[in-house]
Amino acid sequence: MNKRVTLADVAAHAGVSRATASLVIRDAGNLADSTRERVRSSMLALGYVYHRGAASLRASQTKTVGLILPDPAYAFMGEMAISLESALAERGLLLLTANAFEDPQRQERLLRALIENQVDGLVVLPALGTDEAFADRLAATGIPTVVTIRAEAAHRTTYVGIDNVRGGELAGEHLLAHGCRQFVYLGGLVGLRPRQDRMTGLNAALARVPGARLVAHRPGPALGRWARDAAARLLAEGPVPDAIVCHNDPVAFGVYRALRDVAPHLVDRVRVVAFDDVDEAALWEPPISSVAANGREVGRRTATALLRLMDDPLAEPEVVLLQPELVVRRSCGCPAA
Incomplete structure (x- = not known):
C-alpha cells in the first residue's frame, strides 16, 4: 500500500513549517508569494490532495470521541478507559468505547464505524498483529488521533505510552x-x-x-x-x-x-x-x-494529548513516554512497606 502524502510531507519538501503549509492551502495568512509558490510546487511534486470534504466534516463537532480497546478483560485497560472518559467528560465530550478482542480485522471495522459516526477524536490501543497499513489509515482519517500503551500503530500519530x-x-x-x-x-x-x-x-x-x-x-x-x-x-x-x-x-x-x-x-x-x-x-x-505507570495516569495523559490535537489541528504529533516506578510491597521479599 502506498503511503498517503500528508501536509507534513509537503511542508518538509518545501522547507516550511506545517502551519505555513496549512495557510497556503487555505489561502490564508500574510505570506510571501514565493513561499506560496514553493508550497504549491511541493504539493504538485508529491501529489498531495487537500480533502476539503474531510476538512468541512472536522469543522462541525459531534462532541464524541471513539476509543478502540484490544480486550476489555485487562484491569489496566479498564482503569485507563475510566480515567480517559472522566477527563474528556470535563470538556463535554462523550466517549464511545469499542472492543476489538485482539482481532485486527474487527479493529478495522470498528475504525470505519467510528469514522462514519463522525467522531471528533480517536484513541486506539492497537490489537495484537496490527500492521503499519493500519497506522497509515489512522493518519489518513484526518481525525485527531492518539495511540496509547502499544506503539504498533504510532509511527505517524501522537503516542502516549510507558517506558x-x-x-x-x-x-x-x-x-x-x-x-x-x-x-x-x-x-x-x-x-x-x-x-x-x-x-x-x-x-x-x-x-x-x-x-x-x-x-x-x-x-x-x-x-x-x-x-x-x-x-x-x-x-x-x-x-x-x-x-x-x-x-x-x-x-x-x-x-x-x-x-x-x-x-x-x-x-x-x-x-x-x-x-x-x-x-x-x-x-x-x-x-x-x-x-x-498506572492506568489512571495513562488515561489522563492520553486525554491531554488528544485535547491538544483537537484544540490545534496544526499541532505536530508527539511522543509522551511515562516513566515507571517500582511500588515495593511484600511479594518481592521486602518487609511490609
Missing part, C-alpha cells in the same frame, strides 16, 4: 538486590510490544550481574486463570526459580494461587514482581510489588 524497557530494568534490578539469580518471565502474548520491551530491560539488568540469567519465559494471555495453570506446570517441572517476573498483576495473582495449591512451602521463597499496579495489587496476600 517498558526501563520498567523491566527496575524489576530486574530490585530482585537482583534480593540475591535472585534464576529468573522466569511469565505471561504476555507473543509479539506484544510491551512484553518484548520489558524482557529487553530485564535481560539488560541481568547481564550486569555475573550468574544471573533468564532461565525461561512463558508467553500467554495475561490473565490469572492462565497464570495459575502455567505456574503450576513450572513448579512441577523444576527447578524452582528464585524470581518470577509477571507480565501484569493478575498473572501474579495466578502465580500465588498455584504456589498455595501446589507448593505452599515456597510462598515465601519465590520472589515476585509484576507490572501495572492495579488497585487489587495492594490488597493481595502478600501485597504485590509492581512496576507502576
